[in-house]
Amino acid sequence: MDARETIKKAEKLIEKSQLGDDDKHFMIVALYFHGHVCPAMPAAFRAGRVALRKLGIERERDSVSKVYVETGHHQAAGCFADGVQVATGCTFGKDNIFKTNYGKWAFTLVDEKNRAVRVTVKPEVMEGNFSSAFIEERKKGILPSKVNPEFALKVFEATLARKEEDFFKVSEIFNYPIEEKKVESCFYAVRCQACGELVAENYIRYKRGKLLCIPCSGYDS
Ligand SMILES: [Zn+2]
Numbered sequence: 001m002d003a004r005e006t007i008k009k010a011e012k013l014i015e016k017s018q019l020g021d022d023d024k025h026f027m028i029v030a031l032y033f034h035g036h037v038c039p040a041m042p043a044a045f046r047a048g049r050v051a052l053r054k055l056g057i058e059r060e061r062d063s064v065s066k067v068y069v070e071t072g073h074h075q076a077a078g079c080f081a082d083g084v085q086v087a088t089g090c091t092f093g094k095d096n097i098f099k100t101n102y103g104k105w106a107f108t109l110v111d112e113k114n115r116a117v118r119v120t121v122k123p124e125v126m127e128g129n130f131s132s133a134f135i136e137e138r139k140k141g142i143l144p145s146k147v148n149p150e151f152a153l154k155v156f157e158a159t160l161a162r163k164e165e166d167f168f169k170v171s172e173i174f175n176y177p178i179e180e181k182k183v184e185s186c187f188y189a190v191r192c193q194a195c196g197e198l199v200a201e202n203y204i205r206y207k208r209g210k211l212l213c214i215p216c217s218g219y220d221s
């Protein structure tokens with residue numbers, strides 16, 4: 001079975017799961033966006049939907065709500081952050097998801113009134129994933145898309161079937177003040193006078209009479 005076939009099978013599992021129609025739709029989006037079948041992405045997807053429901057808000061279409069996701073670098077199951085993005089609509093492109101790099105499978109969703117909810121995967125669930133055949137293969141250096149499809153689909157299916165209350169620890173709603181001044185988006189761009197590439201005006205550097213992009217300027221940022 002190649003990776004595409006495995007994804008198709010996972011899609012079928014989503015369709016026949018107990019999830020609501022909107023959850024099913026976006027979970028399939030998440031599956032294709034993510035690109036392989038694993039346990040962390042779908043766990044995070046479900047967690048993201050729990051957070052939206054807890055706050056009583058819709059999936060973010062703009063950049064009003066924000067997510068602080070606690071995964072880090074070189075961390076197993078960092079795939080978690082992809083599930084959170086698709087579920088909540090807070091994405092890298094909209095610049096409203098931020099990594100705290102705590103190395104945890106958790107996140108906080110904050111709405112426009114600074115109402116927040118933090119969701120974590122219960123430790124026993126993550127520990128179960130870590131002792132799965134899927135992770136055993138990953139530890140041997142096998143890429144996620146190359147793991148035995150049977151192992152991948154097994155953990156994926158378990159993630160769909162698990163009851164929310166057995167899956168997540170969900171905080172009460174709390175206040176999460178975001179100290180932030182409103183900065184308007186920059187709709188203007190300038191060509192770098194060294195490389196000729198287009199740069200958002202607010203990222204242009206001025207060096208010895210020239211307007212330069214950051215890499216051409218030699219400055220760090
Ligand atoms: Zn993954």
Ligand SMILES: [Zn+2]
Pocket residue numbers: 192193194195196197212213214215216217
């Ligand atoms: Zn340049």
